[in-house]
Amino acid sequence: MGDSVKMFIQKRFLSFFIAFLMFISILPLNSFAQAKPWAPYEKYIPSETPLAKRHFRGAWISTVINLDWPSVETRDIKNDEERVRKSKEELVEMLDRAVELNINAVFFQVSPEGDALYKSDIVPWSRYLTGTFGKDPGFDPLAFIIEEAHKRNIELHAWLNPYRVSMYTSESTKNSLNIPKSIYKERPDLIKTSMNRFIVDPGIPDSRKWVADRVKEILDNYNVDGIHFDDYFYYEQHEGELNDDETYRKYNNGQFSNKGDWRRNNTYLLIKEISEIVRKSKPYVKFGVSPGGVWGNKKDGLVDGSNTDSSYTNYFRCFADTKKWVEEEIIDYIAPQIYFSFGNPRAPYGEVASWWSNVVKDKNVHLYIGQALYKVNDDTDGYFVGANAIPEFTRQLKFNVAKPEINGTIMFRYKNFEDEKKQPMVNVIEKDLWSSKALIPLMPWKGGKAPLAPESGKVEKVSDGVKISWDKNDEDATYYAIYRFNVNESADIVSDKSAGKLIGTVRKNDGVVQEFVDKDFKNIDDVFYVVTALDRLHNESTGLSLNGEMSKYFPDVGYKYLWAMDAIDGFYEKGIVKGDQRGMFNPGDNTKRGDFIIMVVNALELEAQYNENFSDVKKDSYYYDAIAIAKELGIIKGVREGVFNPDGNITREDMMVIVTKALEVSEIELEKPNLDDLLEYNDANEISGYAKEAVATLTGAGLVKGFGGGVHPKRMATRAEIVVILNLLLESI
Numbered sequence: 001m002g003d004s005v006k007m008f009i010q011k012r013f014l015s016f017f018i019a020f021l022m023f024i025s026i027l028p029l030n031s032f033a034q035a036k037p038w039a040p041y042e043k044y045i046p047s048e049t050p051l052a053k054r055h056f057r058g059a060w061i062s063t064v065i066n067l068d069w070p071s072v073e074t075r076d077i078k079n080d081e082e083r084v085r086k087s088k089e090e091l092v093e094m095l096d097r098a099v100e101l102n103i104n105a106v107f108f109q110v111s112p113e114g115d116a117l118y119k120s121d122i123v124p125w126s127r128y129l130t131g132t133f134g135k136d137p138g139f140d141p142l143a144f145i146i147e148e149a150h151k152r153n154i155e156l157h158a159w160l161n162p163y164r165v166s167m168y169t170s171e172s173t174k175n176s177l178n179i180p181k182s183i184y185k186e187r188p189d190l191i192k193t194s195m196n197r198f199i200v201d202p203g204i205p206d207s208r209k210w211v212a213d214r215v216k217e218i219l220d221n222y223n224v225d226g227i228h229f230d231d232y233f234y235y236e237q238h239e240g241e242l243n244d245d246e247t248y249r250k251y252n253n254g255q256f257s258n259k260g261d262w263r264r265n266n267t268y269l270l271i272k273e274i275s276e277i278v279r280k281s282k283p284y285v286k287f288g289v290s291p292g293g294v295w296g297n298k299k300d301g302l303v304d305g306s307n308t309d310s311s312y313t314n315y316f317r318c319f320a321d322t323k324k325w326v327e328e329e330i331i332d333y334i335a336p337q338i339y340f341s342f343g344n345p346r347a348p349y350g351e352v353a354s355w356w357s358n359v360v361k362d363k364n365v366h367l368y369i370g371q372a373l374y375k376v377n378d379d380t381d382g383y384f385v386g387a388n389a390i391p392e393f394t395r396q397l398k399f400n401v402a403k404p405e406i407n408g409t410i411m412f413r414y415k416n417f418e419d420e421k422k423q424p425m426v427n428v429i430e431k432d433l434w435s436s437k438a439l440i441p442l443m444p445w446k447g448g449k450a451p452l453a454p455e456s457g458k459v460e461k462v463s464d465g466v467k468i469s470w471d472k473n474d475e476d477a478t479y480y481a482i483y484r485f486n487v488n489e490s491a492d493i494v495s496d497k498s499a500g501k502l503i504g505t506v507r508k509n510d511g512v513v514q515e516f517v518d519k520d521f522k523n524i525d526d527v528f529y530v531v532t533a534l535d536r537l538h539n540e541s542t543g544l545s546l547n548g549e550m551s552k553y554f555p556d557v558g559y560k561y562l563w564a565m566d567a568i569d570g571f572y573e574k575g576i577v578k579g580d581q582r583g584m585f586n587p588g589d590n591t592k593r594g595d596f597i598i599m600v601v602n603a604l605e606l607e608a609q610y611n612e613n614f615s616d617v618k619k620d621s622y623y624y625d626a627i628a629i630a631k632e633l634g635i636i637k638g639v640r641e642g643v644f645n646p647d648g649n650i651t652r653e654d655m656m657v658i659v660t661k662a663l664e665v666s667e668i669e670l671e672k673p674n675l676d677d678l679l680e681y682n683d684a685n686e687i688s689g690y691a692k693e694a695v696a697t698l699t700g701a702g703l704v705k706g707f708g709g710g711v712h713p714k715r716m717a718t719r720a721e722i723v724v725i726l727n728l729l730l731e732s733i
Contacts (some may be wrong), residue, residue, distance in 0.1 A: 001617045023293020038344035038395050044402040045395050050500040052401045054538075055438040056368050058335075059098065059107040059417070063128050063585045064112035065167060068414045069094065075131050083130070091141070092258070092413060095148050101417065101426075102434045105155035107281040107410065110142050111214060114165040114183050114200070117140035122213055124181040134179040146223055153479050153505045155440060157286070158218050159225030162211045162270065164232055165191065165198040173198075181565065183210060194242045195235055201235060202266045203247040210275050219281045225536070226286040227278055232268045232335060233317040261318035265668050270474045276329040284446055284537055288333035290370055290410070291322045292354050293340060295359075306355040309346040329364045332443055335410050338551045339372035341383035349396055357405035362447040368408040376422040393425050397433045402423050402651075407441045440479065440538045448537035451477040456555035456727050457586060459529060465519040468529050469514050470544055470556075477533035479507045481540065482516050484527050491530050491560075493543050505534075524548040528559040554585035561587045564720040567727035576602040577723065587715065587720035591655075594623035594646030596722060597636065600658060601626040603726045604666050606634040614644035621646070653691035653713035655722060656704060659729065660694040668733050673697040683710035703728045 038045060057507070062068045066075055070087045070602035077083035110117045115133065118141065124134035129141065138711070139308045142158065151154040166173050177184035183200060184191055190200040190207050199206040207587040214225055236242055248259050256262040256653055271289065278287045296315035298305035298384040304323065305315075313321045320358055325331050329455040329673030334354055353369060375384040377394060383392040384413070387566040400406045416422050454477075468482060492498050506516045521527065534540045544558070551557035551565050553572045568585055571577040576592060576599060581584050594617070613619075617627050625733055630636045631644075635658055639645045650658075663670060673696035678684040680699075687695055695711060698704040703725055 010390045014233075014658050025065065028586075035513045037341075037348060038350060041342070041399060044399045046398060046402060049432050049435075050398060050401045051086045051436055051496045052438055053494075053496050053499045053502070054407075054441040055401060056103075056105060056333075056369065056410075056440055057103045057434060057438060058107060058157075058368065058408065058410035059154075060410060061094065061109060062112075062415075063109040063117060063126065064161075066128050070129065075128065080138050087129070087137070087141070088139070088144060091145050092148055092469050095145075095152050095154060097417060098154060101430055102437050103154065104416075104438060104440050105225070106145075106149060106155060106524070107157045107159045107226075108142065108145050108718045109159045109161075109245065112217065113158040113161065113167060116214075118218065120181070120214070120217060122181065122210075122217055123183065124179055127176065129692070131178040131279050134181070137575065142218075142222055142224075150223070150507060153507050155225040157228045157288070158222065158224045158229065159228040160211075160214065160218075161232050162229055163202055163207065164233075165200060166214060167197055169193055169196055169198055184539035192242050192244065195237055196239050197235075199235070199242075201242070201244055201247050202270070203244050203251055205251065208266075208270045208273060211270060212277055215274055216277055216281065218692075219285065221280065224285060226288060226332075227273075227274065228287075229274075229289045231289075231291045231314075231320075232320060233270075234263055236317075236319075239317075241727070256578055259347060259611055260316070260319060264315070264321045266318045266320075268324065271325050272328075277413050281376050284448065286332040287445065288331055288335060288366075288368075289322065289325065290335040290337060291320055292318065293336045293338040293370070295323050295336075295349050295355070297591040306347075307427040308348075309350055310347075312533075323359055326357050326359050326363055326365045330443075331365060332446065333368055333407070334360065335368040337369050337372075337412065339370065339371035339375060339412070341381050342395060344381060352397070353403065353406065355401055364443070365666070366407040366441060366443065366731070367405055368410050369406060371409050371411050373411045373425070374413060374414070374423060376425045378435040385576055386474075390425055390428055394433065396479055404459055406432075437502045437504065438499055439502070439505070439534070439540070442538055446537050448535045449476075449540045450539040451535055451543045453541040454480065457531060457558060458547045458555065459524050459546045459548050460523065461524060462517065465517050466516050466521055466524055467515055468518045468531065468546060469513055469515040470531050470546070471516055472508060472533070474541075476535050477508050478536040479534055480514060481532045481534060482518070483520065483530040483532075483543070484518065485530065486527055487547070488527075491528075491543060491545055493540075510534075550688065551585070553585070554587075555580055556584045557587050561720050564724050567723045568720065570727060571599075571723050572647055573604070577719075585719065588717040588718055590649040591600060591719050591722050592646065593644065593648050593650045593654075594621070594627060595719075596650045596655060596658070596717070597630050597646075598623050598626040599722060599726060600635070600662050601629055603730060604662055605663065606633060606635075614638055614646075615642045617644055617646050630658075630662075633665045635665055649716040651697060651713065652711065652717045652721070653688055654716045655661065655697050655725070657691050659703075660697050660727065663729070670697055670701045676712070678711075681706050681709070681711040683712065686715045689712070698725075701732065 005290040034719055051359050066072045069088055089537050091686035116123045117126050123134055127133040146156045190204055191198055192201045206634040229532050248262055275287055278285050278666055291314045294310035294313045295306050295311055296302035296305040296313045314320045326334055338348050338349055338352050340347045355395050356367055375387045377385050379385060382388055400409045416428050451474035454470040455473045460467050484503045485491055485501055503518060504516055528545055530543035530545050531545045532541050545560035547559040557565055557568055606629055608629045610628040617624055673693045675696050677696045677699045
């Protein structure tokens with residue numbers, strides 16, 4: 001057979017083979033493999049979408065080369081006023097869509113290439129705002145998006161690329177960089193070329209200072225919730241491209257025996273320094289990094305590495321020992337970009353995510369997973385395209401909720417939520433996977449504390465739904481969470497199931513009265529609401545329960561106190577109780593001994609002539625007469641000789657002893673006590689000997705009932721409990 005014929009056959013065979021490979025690449029992968037690559041992780045992939053009350057849901061907003069914002073069309077608008085208006089409009093539309101998707105954090109790229117999308121004295125304005133490097137855009141994008149994000153109760157993390165100076169190295173790029181504040185112009189000694197981009201050399205200490213100064217400037221001038229770095233540390237097509245041998249010789253000082261360890265130490269020093277700046281400047285601001293998905297392959301000699309075969313690793317390619325950063329807790333969160341499927345042969349999603357889960361376990365570092373939304377119906381991996389795409393992405397998002405060490409998900413990138421190819425997956429996210437709202441997970445090591453609960457609220461029908469309003473009770477509250485329950489449900493605001501009851505959050509306004517409109521519901525008779533207050537680190541208060549039934553006189557006596565409402569209102573009408581100086585009844589407050597005596601004396605209309613009182617009851621005090629009457633009648637005794645402690649709280653058993661004695665003085669007869677009645681209480685052995693007959697008497701008369709199986713004798717009595725007991729007493733006589 002001639003060479004030409006052989007060549008023809010070989011070409012035909014090669015063409016056929018390539019066509020065959022292309023054919024099998026678009027078929028569902030399970031056509032060829034019965035084994036499901038996600039099978040080892042099915043424990044964390046439930047059939048039903050798991051609820052999570054706290055789960056981080058973020059999205060990156062890329063500004064480099066105008067990927068997400070502003071659009072090229074808007075950037076190129078010649079009329080400055082129109083360009084600013086349209087730029088702001090695009091950001092608002094993004095944030096509104098984020099709210100619809102129940103996203104609770106966005107990562108806004110504020111420095112993509114040694115520039116600024118904020119007012120900076122260190123670096124020039126970004127070219128991506130106007131098309132011209134250094135041109136003032138006419139507004140401050142970072143200030144604007146912070147304000148708009150916080151209005152919608154979305155966290156705003158400022159995302160910086162630490163070392164990149166430009167995306168290109170062309171002559172036109174060089175000319176554009178020759179302007180004031182450009183690091184390319186002002187410090188050419190720092191500039192290197194890598195991946196056909198200009199960067200600052202990470203090995204030069206002044207490069208780190210330049211990065212740190214930019215971060216400090218943002219912290220000093222902007223109310224950001226986080227500082228965020230991406231994965232571009234040492235970034236080369238091949239090791240040595242950066243040409244930093246001279247830098248190594250100059251700055252190593254014999255500390256490291258090889259350049260790799262020296263490079264890793266340079267990135268470590270940067271992260272450690274930024275960590276210290278953030279924690280010293282604004283301790284509540286979070287600092288996190290989003291590296292590539294794989295730290296290192298075990299097969300490459302890293303005994304702690306993952307069972308992967310990645311050609312691009314943190315440890316050997318980026319010279320970033322991200323595992324060390326977690327172990328030393330110098331970052332608050334890590335968000336590895338695990339842009340792989342469960343079936344990826346080199347870096348399976350389950351293996352990589354599980355490896356990171358083990359790294360962060362028991363560490364004061366959160367794990368958020370960077371997700372490859374951009375790959376849906378746009379990738380060579382068959383699991384990300386066609387009929388496989390939705391099941392694969394669904395598995396990943398369920399895994400992120402069910403795996404205990406994973407605290408959330410960040411989507412790359414925002415515009416993919418609008419991409420037509422991605423809409424089938426976006427619809428599943430919106431209608432199912434993220435259909436419930438979620439609060440941001442707590443970072444206890446960052447400090448903060450739960451604010452005081454809201455108070456004195458009401459629920460009312462309005463034209464567009466149900467308006468819930470309440471009074472703020474703590475200046476440290478940053479926002480409020482609103483839960484809606486059916487009237488026959490318990491008010492669970494703690495478990496993950498409560499995510500299904502969380503209907504919204506609202507930022508605190510400057511006034512006293514706060515409000516939220518529930519536009520999805522109108523029948524206030526069937527539901528009640530619980531409102532909680534949270535600080536900026538998401539520590540949550542106890543809840544204020546509200547529905548359409550409210551006290552006629554006290555705005556803080558609502559749904560939670562339905563069982564006491566009639567009694568409290570009745571006692572107010574009879575002049576037995578009053579509100580405080582703000583008109584509140586404070587039903588859940590523990591009752592002072594002096595206040596309790598006033599209620600007993602007023603309720604039973606007790607009178608007596610007296611000549612003396614306890615030594616610690618001041619004559620000008622509002623409870624002086626009532627205590628003196630009770631003392632004269634023998635209803636009360638001091639806590640010790642001559643001392644009553646009127647401002648101390650009264651226990652439930654002391655309350656019952658005093659009520660029983662008051663009834664005797666009033667010649668109101670109840671059945672003799674049967675101590676066997678105490679056997680219904682599982683804590684009967686905790687009742688003091690002097691109180692047993694009183695507790696048994698009131699229990700037998702039906703005036704006292706336990707709760708949770710006990711009578712809780714040593715627990716302090718609340719104002720609502722006392723009014724109910726006294727009201728039952730009056731009704732019985």
